[in-house]
Structure formats: C-alpha cells, structure tokens
Amino acid sequence: xxxxxxxxTGGQSFSWKDEGDCFSAVLNEKVYKVRCAEDFNADPFxxxxxxxxxxxxxxxxxxxxxxxILASAxxxxxxxxxxxxxxxxxxxxxxxxxxxxxxxxxxxYNKLCEAYGHEVEKGYFSFxxxxxxxxxxxxxxxxxxxxxxxxxxxxxxxxSYILDEIKTLAYEEAExxxxxxxxxxxxVASCVxxxxxxxxxxxxxxxxxxxVLAKYYPGKSLDYFEPYPALCQQYLFSYARNLSLE
DNA sequence: CACCAGGCCGTGC
DNA sequence: GCACGGCATGGT
Numbered sequence: 001x002x003x004x005x006x007x008x009t010g011g012q013s014f015s016w017k018d019e020g021d022c023f024s025a026v027l028n029e030k031v032y033k034v035r036c037a038e039d040f041n042a043d044p045f046x047x048x049x050x051x052x053x054x055x056x057x058x059x060x061x062x063x064x065x066x067x068x069i070l071a072s073a074x075x076x077x078x079x080x081x082x083x084x085x086x087x088x089x090x091x092x093x094x095x096x097x098x099x100x101x102x103x104x105x106x107x108x109y110n111k112l113c114e115a116y117g118h119e120v121e122k123g124y125f126s127f128x129x130x131x132x133x134x135x136x137x138x139x140x141x142x143x144x145x146x147x148x149x150x151x152x153x154x155x156x157x158x159x160s161y162i163l164d165e166i167k168t169l170a171y172e173e174a175e176x177x178x179x180x181x182x183x184x185x186x187x188v189a190s191c192v193x194x195x196x197x198x199x200x201x202x203x204x205x206x207x208x209x210x211x212v213l214a215k216y217y218p219g220k221s222l223d224y225f226e227p228y229p230a231l232c233q234q235y236l237f238s239y240a241r242n243l244s245l246e
Numbered sequence: 247c248a249c250c251a252g253g254c255c256g257t258g259c
Numbered sequence: 260g261c262a263c264g265g266c267a268t269g270g271t
Contacts, residue, residue, distance in 0.1 A: 249270105249271085250270085251268100251269095253266105254265105255264105255265090255266090256263105256264095257262105257263085257265105259262085259263105
C-alpha cells in the first residue's frame with residue numbers, strides 16, 4: 001500500500017483513489033484495485049501500465065550514484081516509477097494541473113469522469129473519451145469550476161486528433177505540435193510527452209523543480225541528469241515536495 | 247487580508 | 260528574445 005502512494009497519488013496521475021485498504025482507478029474500461037506490486041505484476045494491462053518491462057533497479061543505481069540529493073531521494077522513494085498513461089487522459093489532466101494543486105486537480109478530474117464518462121461499475125466512472133467530453137461546453141465547464149482552463153479544454157477536444165500524430169515525431173516536433181493547443185506550454189507538453197507517451201527524455205520544470213534546481217544544481221545543464229532525465233526529474237519532484245527528512 | 251498551487255497568455259519593451 | 264500582470268478556484 002504505502003509503497004504505491006507516491007506513484008499513484010504523487011502528481012503524475014490523477015486517476016487513482018485512496019480507498020483505505022487499496023488504491024482504485026477506472027482504466028481500460030475496468031475498475032482496477034491494487035495494494036502492492038504483486039497485484040500489477042499479474043495483470044497484463046497493469047503490467048504494461050506500471051512499466052514493468054523497464055529495469056528500474058539498474059536505473060536507480062545510476063541515478064543514486066550522481067550525488068547526495070538524488071541518493072537521498074532514491075532511498076526515500078525506492079520504488080518510484082513512471083506510469084504509462086493514456087495520452088488523452090494525460091493531456092486533459094495536465095491542462096487541469098496548471099496553477100493548481102494536486103488535490104484540486106484530482107477533484108476536477110473526477111468531476112469530468114462523473115459528468116461525461118460512463119459508469120463501468122456502480123460508483124466507478126471512466127474518464128471521458130474525446131467524443132464524450134465533446135458534449136461539454138464552456139458554460140458546463142464553468143459549472144464544474146475548472147476556472148480559466150475551460151477554453152483550453154475546449155481547444156484540446158477540438159485538436160485531440162493531434163495525439164495520433166505525436167508518436168512518430170521527434171521530441172521537439174512533438175512538443176511543438178502539442179503547444180499548438182491553447183493552454184499548453186512547455187511544461188504541460190513535457191508532462192504529456194512523459195506521462196502519456198513515455199518519452200524518457202522529457203524533463204518537466206514546474207515550481208518545485210525550479211526551486212530544487214536553483215538550490216542544489218545552480219548553473220548545471222540538464223545534461224547532468226542523463227541518461228535518465230525523466231526519472232531524475234521525478235525523484236527530484238518527490239524529494240522537493242516531501243522536503244527530504246530522512 | 248495575504249499568498250500559493252506540477253503555468254500559460256497577452257502585452258510591452 | 261525576456262519580464263510582467265492577469266487569470267478562476269480553493270486551501271492555508
């Protein structure tokens with residue numbers, strides 16, 4: 001249970017609910033409930049979703065050997081991984097994320113599920129597909145309290161076909177294409193590419209990462225975090241947010 | 247009352 | 260190109 005908390009509710013996905021005795025999410029038209037790593041190793045969808053094909057142990061060794069900050073982060077979050085989320089879900093999730101906090105992002109995410117998704121099991125709603133979310137309007141989004149993000153969501157619905165074109169593109173081209181959607185800048189684009197397309201070269205810079213870089217890595221190039229920049233970023237993000245007491 | 251949250255846009259220079 | 264204020268909302 002606890003080993004999964006940072007992965008599932010730490011800010012890379014907003015699909016998971018803490019139900020006390022397990023984490024649950026509606027994905028792939030099903031309700032998934034997990035308590036520990038063994039649960040997702042058995043199911044084919046979760047096996048892929050939790051990126052089980054990647055050797056995180058080896059990557060962590062390399063990351064932890066870089067410096068004391070990363071070593072400490074790896075000790076605190078020994079099991080951290082990057083989920084392979086659906087691109088569309090990642091797109092809307094990180095549009096919701098701007099100038100917002102994780103708790104409220106999750107709340108808005110769930111409102112969209114209940115308003116426009118469908119009930120997969122009693123009380124469990126899927127995240128709406130582009131065409132399902134297409135039934136919304138600026139007025140309805142306002143009622144759901146998404147704030148200034150309403151018109152960004154509308155534009156993302158209109159341009160959702162873009163997601164089909166991203167996969168084959170080089171990183172910079174993919175980034176540029178995503179940024180043609182209103183409300184998507186460099187940071188949100190990097191989150192969509194990392195969490196929705198598993199582009200490991202991404203390095204999302206948000207307020208937390210900005211602080212951590214300024215304090216512990218002043219003047220350093222992002223090349224420093226090769227060969228696993230995205231994973232380093234994720235470790236630094238968790239480290240910064242949990243303010244590192246060992 | 248202030249300030250902040252996994253930022254971005256429009257404007258001005 | 261870079262700096263700045265505004266932006267909806269809810270929490271502290």
